[in-house]
Structures are given as C-alpha cells and as structure tokens.
Amino acid sequence: MNAVLIYSGGLDSTVLLHHLHQAGNELAALSVNYGQRHSREIECARQQCARLGIEHRVADLRSLAPLLGANSLTDSAVDVPQGHYTEETMKATVVPNRNMIMLSVATGWAISRKSDCVAYAAHSGDHAIYPDCRREFAEALDAAIRLADWHEVHLYRPFVDWTKADIAKRGEELGVPFAETWSCYQGGEVHCGQCGTCIERREAFYLAEVDDPTPYAMEAPTVDQLVAQFWRLS
C-alpha cells in the first residue's frame, strides 16, 4: 500500500508512522503548520521521518489563521486550558473544520502522487468536543474523498477502534522513541504535564503500563499526594 500519512509528530501519529513503515508500506508524511503554538511537534515529525528515510512535507496554512478565528492553539492571547479534556473549557482548543482542511490537502497530495490512501491516527478516545473527530464525520468525508478524482483515494484509520493506551502499547512493541514525540499544546521547552493532551498522554502510558520517558514541567502526583487530596476534598 502507498499512503500519505497525516503526521503531527505527536504520540498517536508517530506510532502509526512506525506501524505502517514496519508493515512494509510506502509512506509519505504530511505535517500541517496552521500557526499552532506547539510547532515543536513539526520538528519532531521531521526528525522521525529523517530517521526512517520517509519523505516529509509541511503544508503551511498559517495564512488561514485569521479566517478560522481566535482559539488557544493559534492565538497567544487565548490561554490553553488546563485539566482533563472532558471539561467545557477545552472547547477553546477547537480550530473550526481543522480535520477536513488537513484531510483535503493530504488528499490533494495523495492524488498528485497516486497514493492509495490518506492514513491518520484517529482513535476511539477522540473527543466529542471535536465534532470532526466523530466516526460519522470521517465516514462521510471518506465517501467524498473517494469521489474527488478518477484516481481513487480512501481514508485509512487503522486505530479507529483502539484506545490511546492501545497505541502506546503498540508503540512500545515497535520500539518507537517516545521521548522524541510531542503532544503538549503549550509551546514550552518540555511538556507542561497539565494541559488536556499532556494529561491524556500520561494516562495512556499509565494504563498501558508502558514507561513514559517524557520530561514534564509538572511531575505526576505521588500516591501520598493523591491520598492527601482525597481527604481534603472529602
């Protein structure tokens, strides 16, 4: 199979890169610069691809930021919310129609290079606050992508029924260098450890029982601290 992978440089898509590469597929990887604070992930993506000898391109969509409105991923005046993704405040991280825009650009490239599919690392834990992470959205878009050209391209989402912990486990099997992936939505030197993506990343390693080599600005609480907090809140 010949695939264009939408490749953020985060945990999920890096595991997918190695997963598809190890299975012998021909790959090309596309990162999208939409003006995100965490452009450091693109540098991680570049390094992984160089290591595996995979062509890597960056679609520069920064010029679209004024059209897509203020959100905390692209606008430094809007704070990145902290805490777990289930909270209402995480809506501040929504970039309107981001997935369709990325997938349509990747599809254009896939058509141009006669690839069979556009692969991306959507998984079962992707959130209802991101409507364009829902399965029915991806299925409808897949139908449109298949009709977009005489050379048929389809969407490929091998992780769609996996949890993020399943992905971490698969990454460990593949020997993915987790420390060279980037998840944090803040633009700091190390992962902040407390934004929504950091919390999910930590949780995935914890649930998968996989060692997390990521340095975090905020350490995970110890069991003693959790017990103390429990009694304070009781």
Added chain:
Amino acid sequence: MNAVLIYSGGLDSTVLLHHLHQAGNELAALSVNYGQRHSREIECARQQCARLGIEHRVADLRSLAPLLGANSLTDSAVDVPQGHYTEETMKATVVPNRNMIMLSVATGWAISRKSDCVAYAAHSGDHAIYPDCRREFAEALDAAIRLADWHEVHLYRPFVDWTKADIAKRGEELGVPFAETWSCYQGGEVHCGQCGTCIERREAFYLAEVDDPTPYAMEAPTVDQLVAQFWRLS
C-alpha cells in the same frame, strides 16, 4: 440566510454574488489564491465586493502548489491548452482536489462566523474532466460538512441545475457588470478568447442571447469564416 460565498471573480460566481445579494442574504465572500496564473480574477472579485459593500477575504494557499503537482493553472512551465473543454488536453488544468480544499477552508470560515451555508456556483455544465465537479461528489461532501461542527453548515448550490447560459441570462436581469468579471486561464491583459473557459464564456453569452462586453485577444469567427472552415474540413 447568512452565507459564505466561494467567489472566484469569474462569470458564474459573480452572478451568484449578485443573485444572493439581491435576495437580501447576508454575505461574505472568499477568494482562494492557489497560485493560479489568472490571479487577475481575484482583483475582479475584490472590486465587485467593494461595490456591493460585502466583506471579501482571500485565502492564500500558494504554499500548497508544490504538493499539488504541476498543472497549467499554477505552473508557468505547463501550457494552458486551447480549444473546447471536451478535449483530453484540458486535463492539464486539473488541480488535484481543488474543490474540497476550497470548500473545507470556506466551511472553516463559515463555522467561525456562524454562517448557515457555504454557497458556490457549480452548474450543470461543469465538466466530467473535473471529478470534483460531479453532483455525487458535492452531495457526499455536503454530508461531511454538516457533521464537521456542532454549528451546522451546509453546501448551497442554487445553480446546480442551470446551464452557463442560464447564468448569463440571470446576470443580465440583475445588471451584473460582466466586463468586470474574469474567466480566462491565461494571465494576459485581456481575455485570450480561445482557452477552454473563454470558449465557454463566449458560448454562454451567445446561447443566452446576451451581449458580451468582454474584449478578447482573438475575435469570434464570422459566419463567413465558419463556412470557409466547414468546406476546408469537408
């Protein structure tokens, strides 16, 4: 209705701009700069919007040109084919997945400004050489667009069953200043008169029995010339 119009500055979308404006809709117009030779159409779009007091934005997607491959609309090394669109050579004007890319960006803007729909001027004469002009493509993409956000946006294609001649006729009723629209795929000072879009433009005015105020570098043949050509080819 509040609509984001995909607005090239050509004949069809300029008539749609006036058609929607005259009906009292709230409009915002989006042109896309994908590195086309005929960027002059964007200047036409800007002028029309200024005249009608409609917000106009340009999405600058020139950075995508290397991903989308060589084609005659963006690459000056590839000649723009001449003659009617039915010819195989017109495939050189295909920008892979152009419509999905434009529509996904317009949808992002529509979501961000809480518009009801993305309007575009697809019509019944749009060609099978452009697979993403087919009705089934638009219907599939509409389904995906409706799912892309909690704020539902849909595709609106009021000209989908019209011919280009119907559009020219409607433009005449609305008093559209046709001379201030741009169709030609060449980047010249005046319309070349013989590329695929020029031929269709001329044909639409002819079939609609509407005066064509466009200056063309190549004049339309006279009846005498057509008769002479007929005998030469017989």
